[in-house]
Amino acid sequence: MRTEHAAREAICRLGQSLFRRGLTYGSSGNISVRLDDGWLMTPTNVSLDELDPARLSRLDADGQLVSGDPPTKESFLHRAMYGERPGDGAVVHLHSTHAVAVSVLEGVDPADVLPPITAYYVMRVGRLPLVPYYPPGDRTLADAVAALAGRHHAVLLANHGPVVSGTSLSAAAAAIEELEETARLHLLLRGERVRLLTGAQVAALRPPAG
Ligand SMILES: O=C(CO)COP(=O)(O)O
Ligand SMILES: [Zn+2]
Numbered sequence: 001m002r003t004e005h006a007a008r009e010a011i012c013r014l015g016q017s018l019f020r021r022g023l024t025y026g027s028s029g030n031i032s033v034r035l036d037d038g039w040l041m042t043p044t045n046v047s048l049d050e051l052d053p054a055r056l057s058r059l060d061a062d063g064q065l066v067s068g069d070p071p072t073k074e075s076f077l078h079r080a081m082y083g084e085r086p087g088d089g090a091v092v093h094l095h096s097t098h099a100v101a102v103s104v105l106e107g108v109d110p111a112d113v114l115p116p117i118t119a120y121y122v123m124r125v126g127r128l129p130l131v132p133y134y135p136p137g138d139r140t141l142a143d144a145v146a147a148l149a150g151r152h153h154a155v156l157l158a159n160h161g162p163v164v165s166g167t168s169l170s171a172a173a174a175a176i177e178e179l180e181e182t183a184r185l186h187l188l189l190r191g192e193r194v195r196l197l198t199g200a201q202v203a204a205l206r207p208p209a210g
Contacts (some may be wrong), residue, residue, distance in 0.1 A: 014173055015042060015049065018094065019049035023096045023180060024161075027046055028161075030042045030072035030074050030078070030092075032090065033090045034088070041072050042071075055068050073137030074136065076141075078091045078093075079142070080146035083146065087167060090165065090167075090172040092165075092172045094176060102114065103158050103161065111129055112129065113128045113130050114128050114182050116197040116201075117185050117196060118182065119201075121178055121179075125179050126153075128154050129148050131145055131156065133160070154176070162176055
């Protein structure tokens with residue numbers, strides 16, 4: 001991210017875009033960007049449609065609020081992701097409907113919740129483990145994400161929603177949108193006979209690191 005000013009603008013633009021396309025609702029979801037000496041995070045209990053660049057939560061390297069409104073209750077979860085993924089610069093969490101629906105299904109493989117339906121899903125998301133249910137904002141939820149984040153940049157919180165990190169804000173956004181669309185396709189195709197990508201086709205694609 002070029003400057004803190006640009007990062008503030010980009011977070012608010014993305015939040016509005018995600019909200020207005022129905023990818024999260026009410027005051028759900030949160031976005032963060034890593035800075036050289038801390039993080040910018042969306043404040044708690046604010047609609048992603050109504051973010052103000054000047055009021056974003058500015059956290060120092062210890063996670064302490066230095067300016068702006070109080071941060072998202074998932075700040076520990078975001079920091080858990082960054083802690084395990086030093087190369088990543090942004091994290092997005094949504095309550096996108098189809099991904100949430102998949103997070104509630106009985107009998108899914110908790111090691112990899114969605115099948116390889118399309119190349120873009122494999123390229124942008126890869127594998128998607130299910131994190132057991134813990135209440136929003138609970139430190140144990142952050143610990144559970146930390147346990148998976150070294151190997152996975154995308155995880156699905158059971159009965160809650162997806163969390164995705166990326167090298168940049170646009171990379172994290174592209175991945176979480178691909179995840180939501182694939183969850184929608186998966187639900188659309190339930191009960192149909194389908195041709196998934198084969199193991200060889202999956203291996204031929206370049207999955208994202210982690
Ligand atoms: O999605 C959310 C909790 O999981 C929203 O919480 P915040 O309003 O604290 O960001
Ligand atoms: Zn949430």
